[in-house]
Amino acid sequence: MIVTVTMNPAIDKTVEIDRLLPGGLNRIRKVEYDAGGKGINVSKTIRELGGESIATGFLGGNAGKTIEAVLTEKGIQHDFIWVEGETRTNTKVFEESGAVTELNEPGPQISESQMEQLIEKLMGYAKEGTLFILSGSIPSGVDRHIYARIIRLLHEKGAEVLLDADGELFRNALSEEPDIIKPNRVELEEYAGYDYRASKEELLNLARDLKEKGIKTIAVSMGKSGAMFVHGGYEAICPSLSVKAHSTVGAGDAMVAALAYAWNEKLTDDETIRLCMATSAGAVTTIGTKPPTRELVDELMQQVIIEKIGE
Ligand SMILES: Nc1ncnc2c1ncn2[C@@H]1O[C@H](COP(=O)(O)OP(=O)(O)OP(=O)(O)O)[C@@H](O)[C@H]1O
Ligand SMILES: [Mg+2]
Known part of the structure; x- marks a missing residue:
């Protein structure tokens, strides 16, 4: 549940x-x-x-x-x-x-x-x-x-x-x-006290530190640059999917939803990541925070490339 x-x-x-008219009547x-x-x-x-x-x-x-x-x-x-x-x-x-x-x-x-x-x-x-x-x-x-x-x-x-x-x-x-966290890159940089844009390697090391602190699953979302996942010994990075962007607001929430759904369905690491990348990319194609359809998510899942780290 x-x-x-x-x-x-x-x-x-x-x-x-x-056009917005401050101090006037706006229809x-x-x-x-x-x-x-x-x-x-x-x-x-x-x-x-x-x-x-x-x-x-x-x-x-x-x-x-x-x-x-x-x-x-x-x-x-x-x-x-x-x-x-x-x-x-x-x-x-x-x-x-x-x-x-x-x-x-x-x-x-x-x-x-x-x-x-x-x-x-x-x-x-x-x-x-x-x-x-x-x-x-x-x-x-x-x-x-x-x-x-x-x-x-x-x-x-x-x-x-x-x-x-x-x-x-x-x-x-x-x-x-x-048990699970999904910081975006800025949230993680701020947490680490970096006043510059961290490299992927630095972000991965921060995720590893958080794993050492006892957090089981760490998904770091990097907007258009994709996401990385650390879960036990499993480490992977995925480029973002190529979609027509309407609104990136709520893309992170979509990834959170996919992480939760995957947890509940006991999906494997690879399946979880596929779903995360496809659901968040799907959310980018919709207006505002409207969720993508399951049909679109299934279609986008075919596009996901998982690069395992250390393999
Ligand atoms: N322009 C884009 N094209 C494709 N995928 C994208 C794009 N922007 C975001 N995504 C996907 O959405 C995921 C989450 O995006 P992001 O890192 O911006 O989350 P966020 O900042 O937490 O968003 P929010 O809190 O507004 O929901 C990314 O890891 C990526 O998979
Ligand atoms: Mg967010």
């Missing part, structure tokens, strides 16, 4: 106008809404791959109800904690010129007792054979060690954890040895 945790979900609102040509937040995006992609997950976290207000309705409609199980206030709506205004203006709401405040309720809910699902996905930012005011604490409690119950976070959240959580 897979459980995705989104502490800071959002409705992604996309607006198209000819919108086209508007689209989608349920978002990293964990929710992961749940949507798992569904498209043919798997199942339970989406949880915090929701509030009408935006929260909309997100819940979208999940139900897509056949994704959900079990959120309801809080006062309104789940964020993040608006992206696209102008004809290509300029994009973003307006992000702050989202509801989460109290300590609401966080305890969420943790209690997670513990209800935690057992051997369950993978929890902790991804994305946390609401403001929440302790920056929250992921570390949740990982410790989940491990005590025999569950496993896939962590996809950056900065302080990522660093703090590593001490609890999440």
Whole structure:
């Protein structure tokens, strides 16, 4: 079983106008809404791959109800904690010129007792054979060690954890040895304190260091430069697939979804990597964070080249 945790979900609102006129009346040509937040995006992609997950976290207000309705409609199980206030709506205004203006709401405040309720809910699902996905930012005011604490409690119950976070959240959580991580190259460089673009060799060495710290699977995504994987003695690097790029936002979430699906299906290392590369490349071809179809993923899997390191 897979459980995705989104502490800071959002409705992604996309607006198209000819030209943004600050201080004036702007007529919108086209508007689209989608349920978002990293964990929710992961749940949507798992569904498209043919798997199942339970989406949880915090929701509030009408935006929260909309997100819940979208999940139900897509056949994704959900079990959120309801809080006062309104789940964020993040608006992206696209102008004809290509300029994009973003307006992000702050989202509801989460109290300590609401966080305890969420943790209690997670513990209800935690057992051997369950993978929890902790991804994305946390609401403001929440302790920056929250992921570390949740990982410790989940491990005590025999569950496993896939962590996809950056900065302080990522660093703090590593001490609890999440089972799977998927940093992108910038996140890893920042973690290592590099103020320059690391070479592939340096990234591989950082992944090896993380393995020594007790993390079982490390997938380092490098955008258009592909990805590398370290799992026990297995080390491989894959060039990215050649696809027509629409939006690279959410490519990392797609890879997280593929890692989780593969874990649940007990796929081999090679099969896991094929699925990761194809799902993330597929996500790049779609608009916004929309997941690729399973059909496209199957097609792209044929293109994946796996270069084993040391062979
Ligand atoms: N332009 C591209 N063409 C083909 N594949 C791509 C491209 N950009 C990204 N990918 C695929 O997606 C994977 C993840 O991308 P990236 O490293 O940008 O993740 P990320 O920064 O975590 O993204 P996000 O957090 O926005 O979801 C890459 O390892 C690669 O397989
Ligand atoms: Mg990412």
